[in-house]
Amino acid sequence: MQTYLLKWWQTIRISWSKYTAYRLNFFLQVVGPFLVFFFIKYNLWSSIYEGSSTPVIKGYNFSDMMHYHIWTLIISLLGQGYAAMNLSEDIRLGRISSYLIYPFEFWEFHTAGFVSFQILQVFVSSITLCLAVFFGFIEFPSLSIILTGFSFTLFMGMFWFTMQYFTGLLAFWLEETWIMRVLLSIIVSFLSGYIFPLELYPEWLVGALKYSPFPYMSYFPAKIFMGQEVNLTLGYSVLTFWIAVFAYINHLIWKKGMRLYTAAGM
């Protein structure tokens, strides 16, 4: 058991070194997009509220709207990373042959990479949170809210990882899996409340999304962080269900993919 855990620890360490080797690249790739998107949202909503005849739009005044967007920024940093990006390349270039003989499986290697990425992102999002509090954008929430919000977001990160893993595994059949990844990002950004709160969407759409994983990827955790009452049991149940679904699909794809795999270059 100890040897097995040591393998996980070493893989996490190696992944950490890989992620932090090119720091500027890491910043531009992982942190930059969320910051720029927040910058756009800040300007957009400032402009909307300045020109609006009413100070409240669907229950949000300007300050509430900014709180919401700061929390979605932190949630995205924490739960929607790019940890599974190299997975498809491993399959396409035939690098998984090594994993077939290693005493550490393919999913274990990438999950350890994901854990490493999550640890890094906890630091990044904590710094972002501290900066947001320091510059007076938000008030520091109570410890229980922080713990509830962080644990839910990290759990959501697991779901995000299983989805990313799913798109990566499609490399057994597809030449370019980045298309699926981008497609997934577009759908998630649009339906999760990342662009703006779901209260602004048509009611029929919000209703239709209730049991899908999307609202639980930005809107729901943002509400937790904002101290509003949410049905945590429902949130965890829906995500658990979808994690199980995607984990099972991934298991099937892997089995089918391995039968198809020809180990390029061997």
Place this chain on the structure above:
Amino acid sequence: MISSLKHYLGVYRYFVTTSVSEALSFRTSFILLVLMDIFFYFSVLFSVDFLFDHMQTIGPWNRYQLLFFICFMLNIDTIHMGVFSSNFWMLGFKIRTGELDFDLLKPTHSIFICFFRYLKPSSLLTAPVAWGLLIYYGSKIGLLWYDWLLIPPLLLLGLSLLCVLEFILCTSMFWLVEGMGINFLRMQMQQMARWPDFIYKYTYQKIFTIGVPLLLIGSGPVHFILDKSNWHYLAGMCLAIVISTLILVKIWNKALRQYDSASS
């Protein structure tokens, strides 16, 4: 001059042919690319449309004016995606692996071979969707016949400015080991340009109109289409393209001098 143009057009014809054959060899990826673009168009349009269910205007523009602007930018994106986008990703890879050596040896200008080599033919299928949306929202805001005639050259003007700015940014890949981050930064530049200039606060507006003229890409042409007294935007764009091209040539030459081939 004419023989040089003929030479470049001949080479470009081969770029197109090889890109089309390559794209059609992977049909599922080709279809997914089309789907991805269409999803993107509609997610952007619906987002703005949902916003207007709760407000009358954003800045000075109403629903249809803003949606027309969005469609104008989507059309620039479509051409950009089809003609240029793959090249930016490939450049980082080529510099890192030393494959750029082969491009530099070819008898064409290095900027041409680096930024025009790969095309995405899937954009040919999504372009009619983008045109259709532009025509729909253009008719909603009551464009006149000469406005319609202005749209194609203005699209090209916006595209040229976007590309020159991106070319400049991408030269930084010569100094960095990993070019992925620069490509993400480039995409953020596009994100910023996808919103009209007036949503940005005064200082940012000035920085991103005069300093790094990102906001001119779509806002300049659309302001002019909606109100012809806004010709100064177009003058600004032309000036920005000229200055940026001069900067690009200078930085590009410097970058090539410092390029240290990874394969030799």
